[in-house]
Amino acid sequence: MKKIFLAIGALVTAVIAIGIVFSNMILYIKKKTDEDIIKRETDNGHDVFESFEQMEKNAFVIPSAYGYDIKGYHVAPHDTPNTIIICHGVTMNVLNSLKYMHLFLDLGWNVLIYDHRRHGQSGGKTTSYGFYEKDDLNKVVSWLKNKTNHRGLIGIHGESMGAVTALLYAGAHCSDGADFYIADCPFACFDEQLAYRLRAEYRLPSWPLLPIADFFLKLRGGYRAHEVSPLAVIDQIEKPVLFIHSKDDDYIPVSSTERLYEKKRGPKALYIAENGEHAMSYTKNRDTYRKTVQEFLNNMNDSTE
Structure with missing residues (x-):
């Protein structure tokens, strides 16, 4: 016994x-340190950090529903209410979002970048890969809508965990969320x-x-792992989604995005990048990435005219 x-x-x-x-x-x-991210981005040809320090931007603090502060920046040099919210990936922070910020600024959109919970300057004790982050994103979208007096278009660009967060948010707010989404290399489940x-x-x-x-x-x-599933909510998303993934991604397989694209109803587009590892589609395919995003944004503008 x-x-x-x-x-x-x-x-x-x-x-x-x-x-x-x-x-x-x-x-x-x-999490990666600021120094790690700056070195990685600079080595990859994204020399954007000095310009970010010098540009005019408004820092903001938004209270999360979970008792901590969400911190970020609203960069609005253009005379337009149209804004892209950028959601970074896990282990990263707003520094990793700067390359995308410049892409959208160059295309004539204002930009909002922020740190997810437990990342960068934002609070929060744990990472949930989109489960709680989607609710923080809801707070950010509400803040931006009030900031712009509910005018203009709001798009959300997410990379990796940020893409998952965007899709989970879109599934929960299918009719009253953002106007469109760009999901770069999300997992399906x-x-x-x-x-x-x-x-x-x-x-x-x-x-x-x-x-x-x-x-x-x-x-x-x-939360449980199966509760963090873009695939479970993708058919509820009514707004347009541009799906992006590198075909050689060995961290999150491209099949994840292909399954999401297949199940998504309504307006959608798919761009499979020829080069790059995980979350490197823009870095390794800048011209085609930019062209794909620009065409998608043009379609969004055209649909509102």
Whole structure:
């Protein structure tokens, strides 16, 4: 009997250890420093940081529904209420959004950039890969609508986790959200993405690790992996979506975007970039990326005239 209790105790201890370790990796994923991001972006030819320091911009603070502050910048040099909100990826912050900011500024749009929860200057203790971030995005959109007196178009551009956040937000606000969305390299389902990364990075099976981690994720983070699923809400999104992905992305497979595009009803467009790894479609295909985005924006403008 003593051996049975010892075995049960060892099993419970192992389950708790696995749950804590893997949920820690998810909830408290290591973030890149400002220096890391600046070096990465500069090495990739995005020399945008000095100009950002010098340009006129309005810093803002928006209270999240979850008790922390969302911080960012509204950059509005153009005489237009049309604005793009940029959502960065996991481990990043607004510094990673600057290359996209310049792209949209060059195309005549004003821009809003901000830090997601637990990233950059914003508050929040955990990362939720879009689950809570979508509600923060709702606060940002509401703030911007009030700022522009509910005039003009609002588009949302998201990269990786930011794209997931944008799609989850769009699914929850299908009729009263933004006017269009650009989703660059999102995953389709978080549980599938976790299983994929377990195999790719650690050569580990998803069972029983993911069910254990998922239980602790709910216990500690308040959500389950399957609840973070753009694929589950994509057919509810009425507004136009431009999907973007690099065909050689080995972090989030291009099949994720292809599945989302396939299931999306109504207005949509798809651009599969020939070059680049994960979240590098713009960096490695600047001319075609810009042309694709410009055509999509022109269609948005034309549809409102």
